[in-house]
Amino acid sequence: MSVAEWVELESQQVLGRAGERLSHVYFPTNSMISLLSNLEDARHFEAGQIGFEGMLGASAGLGVTASAFDAVVSGAGQAWRIQLDAWRSHCLANRTLSLLTTRYLYVELSQMGTMVACGHFHSLEQRLARFLLMSETRLRTPDIQMTHETLAHLLGVRRAGVTLAAGKLQESGVIQYTRGHILVLDREALLAQSCGCFDQDLETYERVMSGAVA
Structure with a gap:
């Protein structure tokens, strides 16, 4: 996409705050973004993780422009980024892109559920x-x-x-x-x-993103 911009992400860089509108959608290439859930007593933990397989701001394609979590760079590196409004326009105009984004959101939700269970039982x-x-x-x-x-x-x-x-x-x-x-x-x-959660996450990603699940 001509609207994409190549950027360097620094460790601990804040890309989004929970409840606030994202300015850009990010696609890490060799960097990592942690989605942090914050508690009232200032403690937080990682609720999700994004690398080269995913994106930050997938929900923007469905009309939700605010971040559900604090998005913080936990692994420095590079990424592509696109202005949020431009990404929304592309999703509205391209059904395949919109479908892939929806599939990725399913994967992200599934992986978050696995992470919660892993933290409780393992x-x-x-x-x-x-x-x-x-x-x-x-x-x-x-x-x-x-x-x-x-x-x-x-x-x-x-x-x-x-x-x-x-x-x-x-x-x-x-x-x-x-x-x-x-x-x-x-x-x-x-x-x-x-534990088996790592393999489970990989299997879910490959199965859903390949289109094996309708």
């Missing part, structure tokens, strides 16, 4: 492994630039818990952690440490 070690798998996949690199404090905020747990869980993964040779950097050394071992 251990912190499993959730951390799943988060690192999602991050490695979406950032397209095994080198994840993220502190334990940021991880704790996104997972909605105490920093000490993340430090302990990450320490176990490092001791077993699955990851290597230095200040602000997590390097995935063994993806297969990380998959084994994770």
Whole structure:
């Protein structure tokens, strides 16, 4: 699209606030956007995650221009962006584009449901492994630039818990952690440490976006 603009996204950059109108629709290429749900006591946790497979602002194509969550860059990199009104016009004029956007919204909702269930029923070690798998996949690199404090905020747990869980993964040779950097050394071992939610999300995306579900 000629209206698309190539932009650099910086870590912790705020792209949207819950309840406020988005200015642009974003399509990450090698960056990652976290959708944060905020509680009254200023705590927050990650309710959704967007990488190269998705977009921020999909609901704009259906007429909803406000963000449901705070949208914050959790993995720096590049993205394409389009002014929100231009994106809405394209969706109204292109039925195929509108259909793909609707399918993606279904996937996003499904993945949010999985994330809620995962946070309730699975251990912190499993959730951390799943988060690192999602991050490695979406950032397209095994080198994840993220502190334990940021991880704790996104997972909605105490920093000490993340430090302990990450320490176990490092001791077993699955990851290597230095200040602000997590390097995935063994993806297969990380998959084994994770719950089945990661594979479930991938299967849902492939099935729905391919058109296998009417």
